[in-house]
Amino acid sequence: MEMQLSMVVLEVRDVTRSVEFYRTLGLAMPDPRTDRPVSILRMSSGVSLVLTEDFASTNDPTWSRPTGGYQQLMEFFAGEDAEVDAMWEKLTAAGYEGRMAPTQTQGPYAAMVDDPDGNVVLLTSDEPARISNKDNA
Known part of the structure; x- marks a missing residue:
C-alpha cells in the first residue's frame, strides 16, 4: 500500500477562533463538535x-506548545x-x-499570514499546488 497524507492536525488554543480564521480563508470548516473541542474538514x-x-x-505526556x-x-x-x-487584504x-x-519570491507569487496560533499559512498562485494539476495527481 502506498503511504498517503491523510490529514493535517493543528493543536490550537481556541478551536472556535481557529474555525473563524479558516472560514475567513475560505474553507468550509464545520462548527466544533459539542462533545469535544475539534473541527474536521475533509477537502476535495x-x-x-x-x-x-x-x-x-x-x-503525549511530553508534549509542550512551541x-x-x-x-x-x-x-x-x-x-x-x-x-x-x-486574500491577504481580507485576512x-x-x-x-x-x-x-x-x-514574487524566487518560486511562487506568495504571501504568508499567521493563524490565531502562529501556524503559518502560505497563500500562493503556484500552479504546481493546484489540485487539478495532473503532475500532482
Whole structure:
C-alpha cells in the first residue's frame, strides 16, 4: 500500500477562533463538535484539516506548545496573483498577523499570514499546488 497524507492536525488554543480564521480563508470548516473541542474538514483533495485543542496534550505526556518561530508552512493555492492579494487584504483587515505581504519570491507569487496560533499559512498562485494539476495527481 502506498503511504498517503491523510490529514493535517493543528493543536490550537481556541478551536472556535481557529474555525473563524479558516472560514475567513475560505474553507468550509464545520462548527466544533459539542462533545469535544475539534473541527474536521475533509477537502476535495482527500486531505482533512483537523483543528483540536487537546489531542497532543491528552495523548503525549511530553508534549509542550512551541514558544517561538514556526516549524511548518501550510500552502493554500489561491489561484491568480490577484486572488493572493485579495486574500491577504481580507485576512489582515480581519486582524490576522501578516508575516509576508504578497510578493514574487524566487518560486511562487506568495504571501504568508499567521493563524490565531502562529501556524503559518502560505497563500500562493503556484500552479504546481493546484489540485487539478495532473503532475500532482
